[in-house]
Amino acid sequence: MLPVDMPSWGRGYTQALHDYFAHTVRFTGHLTSLPQTANSMALDANHKDSLGRPNLCLTYAEHPDDRAAQLWFQRKTHEPIVAAGANKVWDLPIVPSDGSVHILGTARMRNDPRESVIDRIHRAHDVPDLFLCNGSSFVTSGRGQPTMTIQALAFRAAEHIGRFAKSREIWRIPTRRDDRFVTLFESLHDDRRRPAEGSPLEH
Numbered sequence: 543m544l545p546v547d548m549p550s551w552g553r554g555y556t557q558a559l560h561d562y563f564a565h566t567v568r569f570t571g572h573l574t575s576l577p578q579t580a581n582s583m584a585l586d587a588n589h590k591d592s593l594g595r596p597n598l599c600l601t602y603a604e605h606p607d608d609r610a611a612q613l614w615f616q617r618k619t620h621e622p623i624v625a626a627g628a629n630k631v632w633d634l635p636i637v638p639s640d641g642s643v644h645i646l647g648t649a650r651m652r653n654d655p656r657e658s659v660i661d662r663i664h665r666a667h668d669v670p671d672l673f674l675c676n677g678s679s680f681v682t683s684g685r686g687q688p689t690m691t692i693q694a695l696a697f698r699a700a701e702h703i704g705r706f707a708k709s710r711e712i713w714r715i716p717t718r719r720d721d722r723f724v725t726l727f728e729s730l731h732d733d734r735r736r737p738a739e740g741s742p743l744e745h
Contacts, residue, residue, distance in 0.1 A: 543568050545632050569619035573612060574683040575639075576605040577647055604638060612636050644688050649678035664699040671712050675699045 544566065548558040580603060585596035613636065620631055652658030655667035660679055666672040675696040677688055684691065706712040 543634060545630065546634075547632075567623065569623070571612065571615040571619075572683075572686060573608070573615060575608050577681075578603065578605055581647075583648060602639070609636065644677060644683060646677040646680040646683050646688060649674050650681055651679035652681075663702045664695065665702070673699050673703055 544558065544562050548562070549555045580601065582601050584599050584601070586599040587596050589597045589599075591597055616633055616636065623631055649659040650657070651660050651662060651664065653661050655661075658667070660666050660674050664673045664675050664679060666674065675692075677692050679695065680688065703712070
């Protein structure tokens with residue numbers, strides 16, 4: 543990114559390109575964003591895609607602490623570049639985030655169901671057969687790119703899902719015939735215990 547006060551035409555512009563283009567470094571911060579109740583995702587019934595499905599509506603606004611952290615980071619970036627002997631240091635304006643971001647949060651991970659959506663192994667408190675294995679479990683964005691952390695948590699959740707499946711602790715559905723709970727495997731392989739038409743399995 544070239545200085546905002548450099549000439550935009552003529553010999554001055556040519557000289558500025560010579561001086562700055564291959565001799566400039568840019569610092570970009572990866573900072574967290576505090577959770578806010580107003581930040582949310584919802585389906586927008588007034589705007590639909592080509593298949594008639596509601597579009598996703600994202601509502602996001604930065605917390606005042608987010609802006610304070612951005613200003614602090616901006617000031618701190620001056621220290622290493624000045625120590626390295628930079629001839630000129632300039633700041634770019636801090637603007638609200640409206641570009642590419644990592645979508646994190648909204649399904650907090652914690653053991654207490656009163657304060658979270660999923661537990662420590664990504665199992666939903668309210669729906670035992672549901673596991674959320676993505677960035678929605680993050681309480682904050684943490685440090686750096688989140689992809690590897692998401693993958694590690696997903697692998698760990700998969701191990702638990704496999705263990706639960708082998709022990710038949712998950713995938714249990716009610717039958718309309720006798721209101722008992724039978725395993726999915728039994729329902730699929732034993733015609734006598736298949737759920738009645740219109741039951742959850744049929745859907």
